[in-house]
Each structure stands twice: as structure tokens, then as C-alpha cells.
Amino acid sequence: MSATLAPSAGVTFAPVLERAFPDGAVRVEPRPAHDVPTLVATAEAFPAAARFLRDDPSTSFDLLLDLVAVDRSRLDGPPSCRGEERFQLNALLYSTKRNEHLRLRVALPATDPRLPTLVETWPASNWFEREAWDLMGIRFDGHPNLARLLTHNGFVGHALRKDYEAGQRWLCTDEDVLQTRLAAKTDLPEDVFETTTLNFGPSHPATHGTLRIVVRLDGERVVAAESECGYLHRCFEKMSETHTYTQVIPYTDRLNYCSPMINGAGYARAVEQMLGIEIPPRARAVRVVLSEFSRIMDHMVCIGANLVDVGGLTTFWYSYQAREEIYSLLEACCGARLTSSYARIGGLSMDVPANFVEWCRSLSRSVRDRIDEVDTLLTKNRILHKRMMGTGVVTKEQAIAWGFTGPCLRASGVGYDVRKDKPYDGYDEVDFDVPVATAGDNFSRFHVRMEEMRQSLRIIEQVVSRLPGGPVVSDDYRVVLPPKEMVYNEMEGLIFHFKNVFEGIQVPAGEVYSFTEGANGELGYSIVSDGSGRPYRVKVRPPCFPLFAAFEKIVVGGLVSDAVATLGTLNIIAGELDR
Amino acid sequence: MPGKVVTLEPPAETLAVRLYLPLLSGMALTFRKFVSNVLSRKARPTIEYPEERRAYSDRFRGRHILKTREDGTLKCVACYMCATHCPADCIHIEASEHPNLAYEKYPTVFEIDLLRCVMCGFCVDACPKDAIWMTKDYELSFFARKDAVYGIPELTEKPSDAAPDGPGYGYRPYYGESPKRKAGQFEPSGLAVLPMTLARNAAINRMPPPPPPKPPAPAPPKPA
Numbered sequence: 001m002s003a004t005l006a007p008s009a010g011v012t013f014a015p016v017l018e019r020a021f022p023d024g025a026v027r028v029e030p031r032p033a034h035d036v037p038t039l040v041a042t043a044e045a046f047p048a049a050a051r052f053l054r055d056d057p058s059t060s061f062d063l064l065l066d067l068v069a070v071d072r073s074r075l076d077g078p079p080s081c082r083g084e085e086r087f088q089l090n091a092l093l094y095s096t097k098r099n100e101h102l103r104l105r106v107a108l109p110a111t112d113p114r115l116p117t118l119v120e121t122w123p124a125s126n127w128f129e130r131e132a133w134d135l136m137g138i139r140f141d142g143h144p145n146l147a148r149l150l151t152h153n154g155f156v157g158h159a160l161r162k163d164y165e166a167g168q169r170w171l172c173t174d175e176d177v178l179q180t181r182l183a184a185k186t187d188l189p190e191d192v193f194e195t196t197t198l199n200f201g202p203s204h205p206a207t208h209g210t211l212r213i214v215v216r217l218d219g220e221r222v223v224a225a226e227s228e229c230g231y232l233h234r235c236f237e238k239m240s241e242t243h244t245y246t247q248v249i250p251y252t253d254r255l256n257y258c259s260p261m262i263n264g265a266g267y268a269r270a271v272e273q274m275l276g277i278e279i280p281p282r283a284r285a286v287r288v289v290l291s292e293f294s295r296i297m298d299h300m301v302c303i304g305a306n307l308v309d310v311g312g313l314t315t316f317w318y319s320y321q322a323r324e325e326i327y328s329l330l331e332a333c334c335g336a337r338l339t340s341s342y343a344r345i346g347g348l349s350m351d352v353p354a355n356f357v358e359w360c361r362s363l364s365r366s367v368r369d370r371i372d373e374v375d376t377l378l379t380k381n382r383i384l385h386k387r388m389m390g391t392g393v394v395t396k397e398q399a400i401a402w403g404f405t406g407p408c409l410r411a412s413g414v415g416y417d418v419r420k421d422k423p424y425d426g427y428d429e430v431d432f433d434v435p436v437a438t439a440g441d442n443f444s445r446f447h448v449r450m451e452e453m454r455q456s457l458r459i460i461e462q463v464v465s466r467l468p469g470g471p472v473v474s475d476d477y478r479v480v481l482p483p484k485e486m487v488y489n490e491m492e493g494l495i496f497h498f499k500n501v502f503e504g505i506q507v508p509a510g511e512v513y514s515f516t517e518g519a520n521g522e523l524g525y526s527i528v529s530d531g532s533g534r535p536y537r538v539k540v541r542p543p544c545f546p547l548f549a550a551f552e553k554i555v556v557g558g559l560v561s562d563a564v565a566t567l568g569t570l571n572i573i574a575g576e577l578d579r
Numbered sequence: 580m581p582g583k584v585v586t587l588e589p590p591a592e593t594l595a596v597r598l599y600l601p602l603l604s605g606m607a608l609t610f611r612k613f614v615s616n617v618l619s620r621k622a623r624p625t626i627e628y629p630e631e632r633r634a635y636s637d638r639f640r641g642r643h644i645l646k647t648r649e650d651g652t653l654k655c656v657a658c659y660m661c662a663t664h665c666p667a668d669c670i671h672i673e674a675s676e677h678p679n680l681a682y683e684k685y686p687t688v689f690e691i692d693l694l695r696c697v698m699c700g701f702c703v704d705a706c707p708k709d710a711i712w713m714t715k716d717y718e719l720s721f722f723a724r725k726d727a728v729y730g731i732p733e734l735t736e737k738p739s740d741a742a743p744d745g746p747g748y749g750y751r752p753y754y755g756e757s758p759k760r761k762a763g764q765f766e767p768s769g770l771a772v773l774p775m776t777l778a779r780n781a782a783i784n785r786m787p788p789p790p791p792p793k794p795p796a797p798a799p800p801k802p803a
Contacts, residue, residue, distance in 0.1 A: 247666035250699040314609055321624045328633075335638035335713075335750045341699045349704070350753040353636065376608050380590050380601035389589065415584035437587045447587050484752045487707050494707055501664045501705050 011037045011102075013058040020052055021045060029105065034273040036092070036101040036513050046106045047116045053093060053104065054121055061093035061102055062400050064122035066541040067129060068092065068513075068526045069136035073110070074162045075509075075530050086110035087138060091118070091125075092513055092524065092541070096400055096414050099421045103513060114139035124403025127549035135160040135237075150230040150578060159238055160537075166235075166242050195223060198560070202231050206309045206564040210574035213552065213563070220559045225552040229577050236579040240538040244504030245271050245345055248538065253339040255540060255576040258301045259294035259519040261287075261330065263576075264343035269424065270514035270525035271345045274507050277476055281468040283347035284425045288463050289360060290330065290342065291516075292456040296367060297323045298519030298571070299407075299449040303374060306446070306568030310387050310561075315377050322370035329363055345505055346480035347473030360464045364457050371453050379450065388443035392554055392566030395440055402553070403546035406521025408570060411448045412440035418517035425516075430462045442562075445569040479505050504533025520544045520571055542576035635715045639749035640698045642716040643691055643729070644736045646709060652679075653735065654710035657686040664705035669695035689734060693719055694727040700750045709752055712736075716746035 011017075011028050017039070020026075025045035029038040041049040053061045068090040085107035093102045106115065117140040118125040129140045130149040137158035140146055148155060152172040157164050196217050201207030210231045216224040236255065240248045252267045253260035265287045272279060304319035327337040332353050334342035342349055353359070378384050394404070399412035409416055417434045419427040435451035437444035473480045477496035486493025509531035515524040521543030528537040547570045554570075555563040595601065615622040626633055646654045657674030673688035702711050721727045739745045 243666055247664070247701070250666050250697050250701070314605075324624070331639065332636040333638070335636070335640040335700060336698060339698065341701075349700075350638070373608060376601075377605040380596055381605065382596050382599050383602070385590075385596075420584075433583055433585045435587050436584050437589070439589065443589060444587075447589065451585075451587055481704055484709070484754045488709065497705075497707055498660070501660050 011039070013056070016056060016058045017052075020056070021049065025049070032510065034276070034512060034514075035510075036103050038103040038105055040105045040107075043106055043108060043115060046104075047118070047121070049104060050091065050118055050121045053102070059095065059102075060097045061095045061100075063094040063096055063405075064118070064124045064128070064403050065092040065094050065101075065405070065515075065522060066090075066524060066526065066539070067125060067132050068537075068539045069132040069138055069160070070528055070537050071136060071160065071162045075528075075536060084109050087113045087136065089115065089132065089138060090513075090526070092526070094416075094522075096416055099416075101422075101513070101515075108138060112139070113137065114141055116141050117143040119143060122403070123401045124546050124549065127545065134158070137161060148230075150233045152230070159235065164238075166238055194218070200560075200563075206567060208305070208572075208574065210578070211548065211567070211572060213555075213567075215555070215560060215563070217560060220561070222555050222558055222560055222563060225555050225563070227548060227552045229548060229574070232574040232578040234579065236540065237538050240535050242534065244533045245507060245535060246500075246505060248535065249343060249345075250339065250341045253341055255542065255579065256298070256518060256520065256523075256544075256573045257338060257575045258573055259291075259298040260338065260340045261290045261294040261342060262298075262516065262518050262523065264340060265291055265425075266514070266516040266518065266523050267525055268343040268345050269516060270512055270527050271505070271507060273514050274510055274512050274527060274529060275345070275479060275505070276508075277346060277474055277479060279347045279474055280471050281426075282351075282470050283472045285463050285467050286333075286348060286352055286356075286472065287343065288425050288427070288430075289460050289467075290333065290340075292460050292463075293326045293329065293363070293367075295456050295519045296371075296453045297326050299453050300370070300374075302568070302571040303378075303446060303449060306565065306571075307378070307384075309568045310384075310565045312377075312384070315374055318370055318373045318377070322367045325363060325366060325370075329359055332359070344473060344480060346476060347471070351472045357464050357467055360460060364460050364464075368454075368457055371450070371457075375450060379447070384446075385443065387562075387565060388441065388446060388569070389439070390441050391558055391562040392442040392445075392569065393440050394550070394554060398550075398553075399440065402550035404521065404550070405546075406518065406543050407448045407452060408445055408547055409521065410435065411437045411444035413438040418515055418522055422515070426463075427459075430459050432456075432459050432462075442565050442569040506531065506533055507535075515541070518543050520547070520573065520576075540576065540579060542573075542579065544570065544572045544577050548572045548577055635717075635749070637747070637749065637751075639713070639715040639717070640700045641714045641746065641749050642693070642719060643696075643702065643734055644712050644714055644740055644748075645689065645731065645734045646712055647736050652677075652682065653685060653689075653731070654708050655686050655689060656682070656684050656708055656710070657689075658684075658707065660705040660707060661702035661711055664701045666699060666701060667695045667697045669693075669697075670702060686731065689731050690728050691734065692728050694721075694724065703750050703752060706752065712748055712752075713750035714740050714746045715749045716740075 014028055017026055026039055026041045026049045029040045031038050053059045070088040071086065072088055073086050087108040089106050089108060091104040093104060108115065115138065117129060127149060129143055130146060132138045133140065133146050134148040134150055135158055151159065154172050155170045198215050198217050200215055201212040202210055207213070212228040212231065214226050215222050236251055239251060248267065249264055252263040255263045300319035300322050304316040307315040330340055331337045334340045334349060394412050396413045399409050399414060404412065405416065413436060415434050415436045420434050432455045435448050435455065437448050481500055482493040482496050487497045507529040509529055511528045513524055513526045515522050522541065523543055524541030526539040527535055530536040551567065551570060554566055590596065648654055657672050659672055662670040662672050669692040671688065671690040672686050674684055675687045677683055677685040700713060703713060741748060
């Protein structure tokens with residue numbers, strides 16, 4: 001189970017790096033093969049290293065995926081963990097040109113941890129830095145607006161620090177600073193005759209109850225906007241630290257609640273990578289089939305809800321019918337329509353029903369009919385064209401700079417799909433296309449989703465036609481609960497069962513960044529383990545977090561009614577946005 | 580497997596599109612649906628709840644039940660496994676010795692707070708005695724918070740749970756593929772143990788040092 005460390009696996013640009021930073025300020029850290037390659041920079045060299053990694057043609061890490069802050073004060077390690085190197089900030093990077101991931105790490109002291117901001121290097125880091133400040137208390141010098149993001153303004157302390165009690169609560173009594181801050185903004189063009197500040201959400205049908213945008217309007221035109229999230233923050237990451245690895249699984253269902261199966265499978269995959277276990281082929285195949293069905297569900301909800309927001313209710317009924325049909329299959333597999341909790345670390349909670357293959361086939365036929373119906377209603381509909389084409393435009397460069405992934409990145413012309421570029425769970429054995437559009441407007445995002453659903457059906461049909469037999473969970477009983485027959489009748493089975501429930505899965509100490517293609521983009525789990533039964537730190541990279549962070553920039557210059565359409569096509573799911 | 584990146588072209592601005600003609604096929608679709616839904620009950624995708632109910636699978640995770648032995652006593656031995664495995668911390672158990680020595684231990688209090696419960700079924704997975712199952716009963720609404728805390732009387736399995744017009748059994752222990760059935764005999768010694776588990780076990784098993792001898796207690800002050 002102990003993976004060997006590869007000194008510079010994957011870091012092909014190490015010589016270039018050595019030339020650029022000859023004093024060893026940036027060095028390659030040995031990482032196990034299942035983790036992404038890692039560079040460690042000193043705090044002084046960090047901004048230069050970041051710029052170098054973005055600009056040098058041999059590195060060109062142009063897309064910032066995530067910033068993961070870790071408080072190492074309770075990790076068993078050198079005493080420096082508690083003082084000079086208490087905090088760690090990991091920037092997770094991706095190169096769209098070279099299809100490589102990288103982690104850039106920097107250690108920060110316990111007292112007044114601060115860094116220069118990365119906003120100029122990667123604009124996506126704006127909200128990630130605010131999150132790191134809010135939850136971990138790391139300051140970023142030069143940040144345009146280092147305000148709290150997920151917690152409210154009256155919050156005291158930094159919740160993800162290890163010395164913060166998990167059960168501590170703070171009542172929100174603060175007056176609203178967001179609206180006054182935007183109203184006081186003075187950098188508006190001088191010829192503006194009269195502007196109004198409009199509060200849009202959180203209780204607005206188009207923001208689905210949990211998002212908030214304050215817009216400054218000149219007539220119908222948006223001249224400035226600021227978005228806010230955190231209304232659905234449920235402390236997923238803090239709560240994960242107080243639960244065993246298995247107990248986190250029901251929480252993952254509630255991240256992206258439109259496609260819960262993908263979250264659960266992604267989380268289980270991350271822990272399996274740390275454990276170094278292989279799951280049986282049948283479990284892999286079933287995860288793929290149900291994840292693809294979940295992707296269809298997610299896209300159907302996105303398109304249906306988007307059309308409701310822009311005034312076309314009919315589509316909603318047809319797209320939700322597909323979702324309800326898929327839910328029935330999920331319920332037959334795992335026992336719940338929405339909160340599936342089907343994935344387990346090491347496989348699945350139970351085998352699929354006997355008629356699974358036929359069910360999938362008939363379901364994929366009927367879902368194809370639903371997709372065709374939505375297609376008939378929308379794709380050539382000129383009213384929709386007028387509403388969606390040319391609005392909410394995100395260029396290719398902007399999409400990369402803002403950290404987009406998934407359908408929204410592909411709609412802007414970058415064909416990055418984790419399933420194709422970093423295949424997992426046997427996606428390299430199936431034949432499917434990655435649809436890409438070039439316009440980057442709302443219609444492109446809708447169009448890419450429509451085509452992706454068809455490709456998902458292709459994947460499902462191929463995987464189902466050669467669904468392997470055999471068990472659906474690993475037989476490593478340190479990780480999975482033993483079969484009930486053993487638990488009831490044998491001492492060994494009962495011991496494994498007891499250890500598993502009471503102590504949790506003993507994951508080797510280490511760190512992993514594991515990523516899968518969620519319905520909205522790259523869904524990443526950064527997990528740090530201290531070798532105990534509970535995760536030391538879990539950080540989710542929610543795909544829609546950078547999307548919503550960029551929303552306030554996309555809508556400026558457009559009409560406020562286009563902002564509604566843009567919000568819909570970006571597909572912001574508050575559950576994973578706020579965690 | 581080869582697959583490619585396909586670039587999607589936006590639909591062509593044909594004359595038909597410019598004249599809004601494709602809207603007619605959309606209208607035809609909704610009209611066709613309307614007619615078929617009016618004429619045929621079966622074609623309707625909606626369900627007229629509560630007169631009509633969706634049929635759920637035998638894995639449905641609804642209200643819990645505590646299974647009983649043949650003599651009517653609870654199978655539960657109050658081992659706290661379900662309460663430990665519960666991610667929502669919604670199970671409260673108090674244990675006592677059973678008068679029947681064969682049963683050893685039983686719960687005097689077994690409460691599930693259904694308002695905290697997230698219906699994940701982990702309690703069923705964790706039970707080593709096949710004592711807790713779930714039913715297909717999903718209509719769980721209450722007039723007061725305290726009504727949502729189900730105790731032993733509410734949770735104990737009733738004949739109506741399995742009756743034809745009752746909710747029926749839902750999520751239950753998964754038997755899986757028994758390795759005994761698969762490979763003849765199960766060999767626990769074939770499994771390696773994680774080094775950190777060994778270290779932890781060693782730390783747990785190490786005897787604590789004997790407590791230092793207590794200094795003699797000072798004599799109580801004499802009442803004046």
C-alpha cells in the first residue's frame with residue numbers, strides 16, 4: 001500500500017526551472033505516482049514562480065484550478081509544522097496546451113501568514129484567495145477586495161483552522177455591506193446620467209434561492225455587478241474532518257445535488273487512490289454508467305431551468321421527465337432518488353438490480369427521445385437564438401484566465417475534458433466525442449450541453465453492452481465492510497466489521513489531488529490524511545465556483561435580462577458552490 | 580480508443596429559421612403530447628399523488644424498523660455500531676443487561692431523531708445482528724419536534740410494515756459475494772495489516788504506567 005516516491009515524475013521542465021531559479025527557491029517535491037507533480041517554492045519566490053509557470057512555453061500552466069490552504073498544526077511532523085511552516089498554500093494548475101496538472105506549494109508561518117496576490121497572474125485566483133482568507137486566515141497583499149466569502153461579515157475567526165472548534169456558531173447581525181460598497185463605487189463612466197443599484201437575489205427565482213448579485217444599472221444595462229455566495233454554506237469541509245472517510249459520502253451527495261452520483265464516485269476515487277486499491281471492473285463500469293446518466297440529468301436540469309428563467313416553460317417539463325426516469329433507475333440501484341450515497345470506498349454499496357442492463361437500454365432509448373424533444377423545441381428556435389446568441393460571451397482567453405472547466409470552457413473553444421484527456425474508470429476504452437463550440441456565448445453553452453448528453457448516451461450504451469460480472473466491492477476488508485454472511489457467522493468478519501465502523505478506514509498519511517469530470521467541469525478532491533480514520537483536510541474544487549466568480553465580469557455591459565440567461569447557462573449549483 | 584474533439588457549428592440561418600418556421604414543429608410536438616395525454620392515461624408521465632403512488636424498489640431507504648426475534652424480543656444487542664456509523668449522529672441508545680442470559684444485552688432506549696436522519700442507510704450497513712432495516716415509508720411529517728424522535732415502540736417491526744397494503748421492507752443488509760462461497764475457505768491470514776494500524780494497536784495495547792502512590796490524605800480539620 002505504500003506507494004513509492006517518484007522524485008521528478010511528470011516534471012519534464014525541471015531543467016528549465018533550475019535555470020530560472022538557480023538558488024533552489026523552487027524545487028521539485030517527490031510525490032507518489034497517483035498524485036499530481038508538485039513544486040515547492042519559498043514565499044519570496046512564489047509570485048515569480050507563478051508567473052514563470054504561466055508564461056514559460058515549456059510550462060505554460062495557464063489555468064488555475066484551485067487554491068488549497070492546509071493548516072498543518074495537528075499533523076505529525078517536524079516541530080516546524082506548528083511554527084514556521086504551519087500553513088501551506090497549494091495552487092493547483094493545469095496547462096491547456098500540454099495537458100498536465102501541477103501543484104505549486106508554499107509554506108507560511110503561523111503568525112500573520114501572508115502572500116502577494118496572484119490575481120494578476122491568474123484572475124481566477126480572486127475568489128479562491130478570498131476563500132483562503134475567510135476559512136484559513138491567509139492574507140493576500142494587493143488583493144482588490146479581500147472580504148469574507150463563504151461566511152458572513154460578522155464571523156469571528158477562521159473556520160478551517162485546526163484550533164477552531166467545529167461546533168462554534170456566530171449569529172449574523174451585520175448590516176449589509178455589499179450593497180453600500182457597490183453603490184459607493186465611483187469608477188463609473190462620467191456620462192452616466194442616472195444609475196440605480198438593484199439587489200438581485202438571493203430570493204429571486206432566477207438565482208434559485210441562494211445566489212445574490214448586486215447590479216448597478218444604467219437603464220436596463222449593467223454597468224457594474226458584484227456577486228455573493230455563501231447562503232448555502234454548510235461547512236462541508238469542516239464537517240468532513242470530524243467524520244470518518246465513509247461518513248463523508250452522504251455529504252458528497254449534497255454538493256452538486258443535480259448529479260450526486262458523480263460527486264460520490266469522485267470522492268471514493270480520491271480515497272481509493274490514497275489507499276492504492278483497485279476497485280472491481282463491474283463497480284467501475286456501473287459508476288461510469290450512473291455517472292453519465294447523472295450528467296444527462298444535470299444538463300437536463302440546467303437547460304430546463306435556464307429556459308424557465310428566460311420564459312420558456314415547456315422545455316422544463318420534457319427535460320424533467322428524463323430526470324425523473326433516471327431517478328427511478330438510481331433508486332432501484334441504491335434506494336434513494338436524489339441522495340444516492342451509492343459509491344463506497346472500494347466499490348459500491350450493493351450490486352445493481354438483475355434487470356439493470358435492459359433497464360439502462362430502455363432508459364437510454366427514452367432519454368434519447370426526451371433529448372430529441374428538447375432539440376425540436378429549442379435548437380432551431382429563432383426566439384431562443386435572439387435571446388442566447390451573442391449574449392454572455394466569454395472568449396477563449398477569458399475562459400482560461402477565469403479558471404473555467406467543463407461545458408463552459410468547451411463552449412469557448414477549449415476541448416479539455418478530463419474523461420478524454422486524463423481518462424479514468426475505463427473512459428479510454430469507450431468511443432465518444434468531445435463537443436466544442438467557438439462562440440463562447442449562451443447559445444454555445446446550451447449547444448455543447450445538448451451534444452454532450454448524446455455522447456453520454458453513447459458511452460452508456462457501450463459500457464452496458466459489455467458490463468463485466470463479478471463483485472461490486474473490493475474484498476479488502478480493511479476498507480470495505482465484509483459481507484454480512486461473514487459478519488454474522490465468523491469471528492474474523494466481525495472483527496473487520498468492528499474495526500471498520502469504529503476506527504474508520506485507515507488511510508495512509510499523505511496527500512492527493514484527484515479529479516474527475518463533473519457535470520459542470522473538473523470536480524477535484526484534495527485530501528490530506530494524517531494516517532487516522534478521519535480525513536485531516538478535504539477540499540473540494542467545485543466546478544461552478546470559478547464560473548460564478550466570473551459571472552460579475554461577464555454580465556457587465558449587457559442587459560439585466562441577459563444576466564438571467566447567462567446565470568442559467570453557467571449552471572451554478574449552490575450546493576457545491578457554497579459547500 | 581480514438582475519439583475526437585468535434586466543433587459544433589451554430590444552426591444555419593436558413594430562410595425557414597428566419598421565418599420562425601421551426602417553431603411549428605415545436606408546437607406540433609406539444610400538441611401531440613397534449614392529445615396523447617388527454618386520450619391516454621398511460622401516456623401521462625405525472626402521478627396523481629396521493630391517490631396514486633410510485634412503486635419503489637426493495638432498496639428504498641425510508642423509515643427504520645427494528646427487527647424482532649421469534650419470541651418478539653428485539654434482535655438489537657445495543658452494540659452502538661449504528662450510532663457510531665451514523666454520519667448525522669441521530670441514533671441514541673442506552674443499553675442494559677437482558678434478564679435472559681442468552682441475549683446478554685439489549686437496548687432500554689433506542690431513539691432515532693428522524694429530523695436529523697439523512698436516510699443514508701449506514702445504520703443498516705453497520706448492524707452486525709441484522710437488527711435494523713428500513714421500510715418504504717417515506718411519509719414522515721410531524722406536528723412537533725418531539726414527535727420526530729422515534730423510540731422503541733414506534734421503531735419495533737409491526738405486521739403492517741410487511742402487509743400487502745403496508746409500506747413494505749426497503750433497504751436491508753446486503754449479503755454480497757461471500758468469499759467462502761467463492762474460494763472454498765476464507766483465509767484471514769492472507770491479508771496484510773497496515774503498518775499504522777499495527778502501531779496504533781501497539782499503542783493501545785501498551786499498558787499504562789501504574790499511577791504514582793497517592794500522598795496520605797490530610798486529616799479533616801476538626802470542627803471548632
